[in-house]
Amino acid sequence: MKAVFIYAKTDEKYFEEIKKHLHVPSDRYGMKVISHEHPNTSYFENDINDADIVFLLVSVNSCSTPSWSKYADLAIKYKPKNSVIPIKIDDTSWIGKSFYDLSYIPTKERSIRSFKPQKDAFFNIETAIIELSKRIYEDIQKAKRLEKERKKAEEKFILQQQRQIDLQRQKDFQSRIIIFAIFIAIFLIGKSITTSNITKCSPEIKAEIYLQRGDEEEKGYNLQKAIEEYTCAIDSRSNYYEAYAKRGKIYLRNYDYELAISDFNRALEDNKDNNLSLKEFVFYLHLRGEANRRIWEKTQSDENMKKALKDYDYGISLNREDPYPYYGRAELYMAIGDKQQALINLERALFYFERDSNEKSNVKMVRDKIQKLKPK
Structure with a gap:
């Protein structure tokens, strides 16, 4: 809590005495005291804006000081009236002043100088400032609680909004999945229709x-x-x-x-x-082996690899002079990474392809693959 005291130079002794009685507000309510005697510093307006309470030390001297009156007017302008408290030093007239209608201390409509002994006036002021400090402190704490609750409610609202956004995104994603599934189903149905x-x-x-x-x-x-x-x-x-x-x-x-x-x-x-002729039968074995080999290349399924190799081996066992099973087996070994076996089978395939004048394109293809596999 920040308290600003505005006084004239001639009233400084009263401020110093009041200051001695501020240990309770300072210790209990965290009051920070800032003083301004006049002429004032350039930081006055910032201090007034930041202050929770402003005390005006009012006397004949201060009221006759233009600079003091100017800053008193600024305090009235910037702060709510219940947070500007005049402290009456002597029985001077306030008529026409900006703080004329404000409640002042000491209480009981008396000035500091009217108290006998005068120390009673400062105890009176201390009591009043403690009560004011307590009220302001409680207001500040209440404002903090309200602000905390507001932020909590705001965070809760933002969290709820984010959850709704996430839920909507999830629904949108699920909708896309459903649409995609429907599309795939339609595609497969259409494909089935065309082949059924x-x-x-x-x-x-x-x-x-x-x-x-x-x-x-x-x-x-x-x-x-x-x-x-x-x-x-x-x-x-x-x-x-x-x-x-x-x-x-x-x-x-x-x-x-x-x-x-x-x-x-x-x-x-x-x-x-x-x-089927033997040549046709072996060729279809080769094609079935190729289909299984390609599935293996995509899925790494051992079952498909074994089926492919079985078809190639069976084709060779039926007709050792047919080049296609050798070629298919070479492709499988190349995919596995066994270059030596791939080269052996390619050379056998080439040998039998070269014996058929209709296989010139395959001869060239196999030669190129052999050339790539042979060590340089």
Whole structure:
């Protein structure tokens, strides 16, 4: 709590005496005393603004001092009237002064000089200042409590607002997840529709016609349309291994490895009656192995790696002169990081590719890979 005393130079002795009686307000209520005699310092206005209470030492001398009157008027202007307290030193007239209607001390409408002995006046002032200090201190503490409660309420409000924002963000995120899930579901349903028996197929058209149409669409890179035609061929003849194989090849090109494996399984299973030539059978083993290898490259699934290697090994055991299982096995070893085995299998694949005049593009591709693997 900050208290400012304004007095004239001639009244300094009264201020010093009053000051001796301020130990209780100072110790109990934390009163800090700032004095201003006149002419005043340049810090007066700041002190007045910061003060909780202002005491005006009023006397004949002070009232006749223009500078004192000026600063008394400023105190009345800046502070509430109940926080400006005149201390009456002598019985001077206050009529016309800015502090005319203020309550003053000592109490009982007496001046300091009117007390006999005079020390009673200062005890009277001390009692009044203690009561004033207590009231102001309690007001300050109440204001602090209210401010603390206000801040607490404000923090609570901000926290509630933040929780609502977080909740809304969570709801928005969940909504996006739901929308994304719906989108994926629609995509998968659409994909399923295009590859399922819902495709409009005419029972009057033979499976071979659908297969031929699929070949034409595949040559024109209309892969989705080719899938539909091969699907109709399968609908027309459920054990049409060639349609399964060709559709599986397109799935493999489209990175639909699971669907590709499913179709290659059917193509290989439908060879129970030896409808497939040995070359076709080994080639489809190679393609199924490739699909499993690519799944392994994405997922590192040991199961898919073993299945791929099994298909390559089985293909080689059926026809040791077929280059494709060797090439597939080389690709798998390269993915694993076994360069030596990869090189051995590439060289075997190259040997058998070179014996077929239709495999010139594969010959060049395998040679390039061998060149990269060989130590320099």
